[in-house]
Amino acid sequence: MIELEHVSRRFGDQIAVDDVSLSVERGTITVIVGTSGSGKSTTLRMINRLIEPSAGTILIDGKDTAAVSGEELRRGIGYVIQGNGLFPHWTVARNIATVPTLLGWDSARIARRVDELLTLFSMKPADFREKFPHQLSGGEQQRVGVARALAAEPGLLLMDEPFGALDPIIRAKAQEDLLAVQQRLGITVVLVTHDMEEAIHLGDRIAVMDKGKLLQYATPTEILARPAPGFVARLVDGVDRPFRLLSLAPVSQIVEPGTAEGPPILETATLRDALSELLWQQRDALPVTASDGSARGRISLAALIAHAGGPTGGLPASGPAASSPR
Numbered sequence: 584m585i586e587l588e589h590v591s592r593r594f595g596d597q598i599a600v601d602d603v604s605l606s607v608e609r610g611t612i613t614v615i616v617g618t619s620g621s622g623k624s625t626t627l628r629m630i631n632r633l634i635e636p637s638a639g640t641i642l643i644d645g646k647d648t649a650a651v652s653g654e655e656l657r658r659g660i661g662y663v664i665q666g667n668g669l670f671p672h673w674t675v676a677r678n679i680a681t682v683p684t685l686l687g688w689d690s691a692r693i694a695r696r697v698d699e700l701l702t703l704f705s706m707k708p709a710d711f712r713e714k715f716p717h718q719l720s721g722g723e724q725q726r727v728g729v730a731r732a733l734a735a736e737p738g739l740l741l742m743d744e745p746f747g748a749l750d751p752i753i754r755a756k757a758q759e760d761l762l763a764v765q766q767r768l769g770i771t772v773v774l775v776t777h778d779m780e781e782a783i784h785l786g787d788r789i790a791v792m793d794k795g796k797l798l799q800y801a802t803p804t805e806i807l808a809r810p811a812p813g814f815v816a817r818l819v820d821g822v823d824r825p826f827r828l829l830s831l832a833p834v835s836q837i838v839e840p841g842t843a844e845g846p847p848i849l850e851t852a853t854l855r856d857a858l859s860e861l862l863w864q865q866r867d868a869l870p871v872t873a874s875d876g877s878a879r880g881r882i883s884l885a886a887l888i889a890h891a892g893g894p895t896g897g898l899p900a901s902g903p904a905a906s907s908p909r
């Protein structure tokens with residue numbers, strides 16, 4: 584768990600980060616989103632002490648980060664920047680091995696880890712180990728950048744606009760890769776972006792910053808359904824709110840007792856998938872089943888419309904969506 588307690592950073596007269604407090608649960612993805620100059624990168628870089636806070640405390644798993652040297656701290660924290668920052672004259676294998684080498688791992692263990700990570704990112708080790716960064720596509724370079732950050736098995740990965748330089752199709756693939764790898768390894772991720780759509784797609788929680796201040800820190804569902812007035816509300820105005828809300832929750836969340844005619848929908852499908860199917864089938868309800876085929880009830884158009892609606896919709900009565908199928 585990461586806890587920022589009243590953290591600020593000044594550069595001369597300017598306050599880049601202004602009294603930010605937030606906590607990040609272990610094993611989750613937190614996305615810091617905001618416009619250029621809002622203090623996102625400075626906040627991220629204070630977590631691994633590439634930038635020192637002017638005030639406040641940062642704790643990782645209860646320990647004050649100021650109590651260890653910055654260098655030691657950074658060896659245990661993965662860090663990925665836009666454009667990946669690979670060393671151009673080093674092979675893929677050597678790039679990935681950077682931190683394990685610094686940590687003095689033996690060469691057999693390093694070689695095993697390099698192959699394991701390349702395989703994790705669907706890059707055949709024999710084909711990629713000895714290549715140089717300029718021999719890779721942008722998407723491959725990006726994957727090697729993330730592999731390098733994960734090489735020493737950090738529990739925490741910091742990512743600063745990691746997909747900013749990728750074209751939309753490769754970017755979507757890189758986002759899916761990140762979600763899969765994060766779930767598989769159970770790591771904690773803090774990611775900076777200026778793209779609200781990316782934040783909604785990737786984040787278990789979203790921190791919206793403007794002019795150094797943290798304006799709202801909540802789940803994507805809460806941010807969409809109940810954005811803080813002003814800047815956050817304007818920011819989410821630009822995204823397809825009803826469809827985004829529907830894509831964040833599973834069918835099981837609004838399943839009703841009863842039956843319906845038509846092809847069944849899985850309870851794990853998203854509400855967006857369910858809406859699409861209802862429209863396609865021209866029905867006002869469809870049956871819902873579990874993955875083993877057993878009946879779970881029905882999903883109705885009326886319930887979907889209520890869920891996707893403005894200020895009163897989107898959130899179940901008990902609070903924000905606990906599970907997000909993304």
Ligand SMILES: Nc1ncnc2c1ncn2[C@@H]1O[C@H](COP(=O)(O)OP(=O)(O)OP(=O)(O)O)[C@@H](O)[C@H]1O
Binds near residue numbers: 598619622625777
């Ligand atoms: N080393 C520095 N010296 C002086 N000012 C700085 C320094 N680093 C950041 N700043 C200023 O602090 C403010 C916040 O910068 P920061 O990089 O954290 O913003 P950001 O939200 O990440 O922006 P971007 O999306 O453009 O990267 C900006 O006004 C920036 O000019």
